[in-house]
Amino acid sequence: MTAVIPDPRTHVAATGTGALPAAGPWRIRADPRLAPVADAVRALLAPHLGERLLPDEAPPAHGYAITLSLDATDVPLGRTIGVAPDGGAEPADEAYGLTVGADGISCRSRTAQGVLRAATTAAQLLVTTPSDAMLDAQELSDAPRYAWRGLMIDPARCFVTPDEVRHVIDLAALYKLNVLHLHLTDNEGWRIELPSNPSLTGHQDAAGERLFYTADEYRELQAYAAQRHVTIVPEIDLPGHCAALRTALPELPPAPAPDGLTGRFPFVPPLDLTDADTHAAVAAVLADVCALTEGPFVHIGGDEAVGITDECFTASVRELRNLVREFGKRPVAWQESSRAGVGPEDIAQFWVDVPMMELPDTAEELADRPELVATGLTMGVVGALKAFFAPSDQDVERVLAGGGRLLLSPQSHLYLDRRYAPEVTPADQADDAARLGFPHYRPRSVEHTASWDPTSHGIPDEQVAGVEATLFGETLRGLDDLTTLLLPRLGSVAEVAWSGRAPEWSEYRTRIAQHARLWRERGLAHFAAQDIPWR
Incomplete structure (x- = not known):
């Protein structure tokens, strides 16, 4: 073997x-x-x-x-x-x-x-x-089962330097992944220099460190990835998640909010692409991003647009798609984009439904989830979350009915910003295990990630775009944190994306155990989970 x-x-x-x-x-x-x-x-x-x-x-x-x-x-x-x-x-x-x-x-x-x-x-x-x-x-x-085998990282929330991105590209290539999806914009930051609006990247941290990719650096990263047959897909997350853009363009009006929502919850107002000034600003942004991007895809976001009417969301997502196509690229968006309609050319990234969120149904169940209690979550907030995400339960059906394709990134297994379970945590990494990962997700073992079966969602082969793991950066402080959440879990993601099936755990765990040497020799931190017999 x-x-x-x-x-x-x-x-x-x-x-x-x-x-x-x-x-x-x-x-x-x-x-x-x-x-x-x-x-x-x-x-x-x-x-x-x-x-x-x-x-x-x-x-x-x-x-x-x-x-x-x-x-x-x-x-x-x-x-x-x-x-x-x-x-x-x-x-x-x-x-x-x-x-x-x-x-x-x-x-x-x-x-x-x-x-x-x-x-x-x-x-x-x-x-x-x-x-x-x-x-x-x-x-x-x-030979591979899936054509698109991706990994998303999040420089918007935790900036990853160009050299660090190269480390991630090399890691992807070594495990036969062929897409690196860069979540370049969010409320926390805007990480790509654009000629149309230098103010988007006009901010530096207190130490004077530059926290964005220049146009030349972005081109160089694409060339580096292409030599390893990895395609970079940039994401400009709109119409929600737009605080960084609003900081640069504070004059843009908020999107119309649903009745009764204004002032009830703290959120950054989404963008309204039916507004002429907003449309012009976003068109200039996407024109630059598409011109700078060598690959055929640009991700437009479309997720969690809290505080926008259904009508405005539909119009805005349709216009984002139209603009990307007008500028010569093919749009990808999160699954919520399906609510704006879906056609055969559309790719929606499937990431959530209410059941996989594993939210408690009673106060007793909440009390048994210390990771949720520690965040201050209440049953009132749980109810609001369930109501907000309820439409996600029909997103896959919308995509299938419209003839679109689904990029499989289920939160239940492929969101790698999930805490490691206490029962697999070595004592010397307990602090990292408590700090790293989104606190609302149930902590899980490495075996759990490796158990994912891509056919379990019942999606016909002809409507699967591929497989992509994600690693959002809210709790990260640098590359060591990123790779600690990524490794060893990336191995099973790569295996299922290539082979189309979950590995047999008792056999797989002995293989991944031998890869710690590979990571050490590359200077990459990893999590020494106790459900793996490390060598």
Whole structure:
């Protein structure tokens, strides 16, 4: 058994060849057409192999080769479903074959994407095998189930520097994820420089640190991700979650509020895109974002627009979609956007319904949830939350009826800003476990995250866009916090997104246990959950 994640569909021992020393040394040998892939593979391996990764000019006879080739021999055909994040009419062919033989490791596919996926499998084989051990001769092959395999991070609430984003991109690539969704705007901050309105990013913290991505940095991040076959999807969250935009443009009027709501709850008034000045300001923002974005998708938000009438919400979401399409991109939005109507070209990100919120029904149930009591939650607030989110119970049906696609991000399992359960928390990380994660979610084990079955929602294959985990940043203070919530849970997300099925826990936990070394060598903090037998 290997410790590769996602677990390859086919894995057999090879006969007639000997084992290889994991220590190498190793060199990259690539088809000239795969030079960008070779550069990416070298960069991904460097933190782990160090001097055991030979330079290109090393004599060919030295070391063992990791060979990258465009070769269809013995490479399986898989049925990949969902939306191609690179904008292709059909999902990319990412199927690959890998052989560990007498001279090294052969990584092959019909496409550059598939070769990179094979090479990340090779990287995991090398990193999870002790350097003083032998790598057995073997044959592996695999192909993905879902075309869109994503991770969302939240620089709006906890800024992540460009170098830190690169760490996340590398991690995504190593686990065969191919989308990084950046939640760039929210009430707490606006994190992308736009030529149309420099005041959006005119704020710095007390230390004078710049807390946004310049246009050039955003372009560079996209290029870095693209070399690793990861597509960046920016999110400009509207018409709600707009306090940062309102700070820059305080003259914009509030959207009309439902009868009886004005003044009852504290919220930032959403934007009204039927207002001419608001429409012009938002159009300029989206024109800039679309022009700066190399990928085909721009996320327009559409969630939790508290304090807007249904009529204004519908008009505003429709206009946000229209603007993104006018500027040459395809809109993605949270599931609430379905209430503005859905067509076959629409992608709605499914994240919540009332049952998965696990809110108490009685005062006694609330008293048994200390994580909720500690936040000051009352049954009155619980009732208000249930009423506000009640329409979410029909959002999936709306999307299916309209012929749209659903990007699966259920809060119950794929919201990684969830606290770890006390029963899996090691004593030396108890403070982190208490601090990190949204306090209204029930704390859960790593096994819980790994138990998610994407078919459990009953969504037809032809209407699934893909799978995406999210990690919102309200409780984060930096990259270490982000990766502590992300790792080890990202592994099972990557596995189910690639294979389409939940891993068998007793087997999976022994594989993920061997990945702590990979994270340590990359300088990434992780949570040493006690339901995993770490090595």
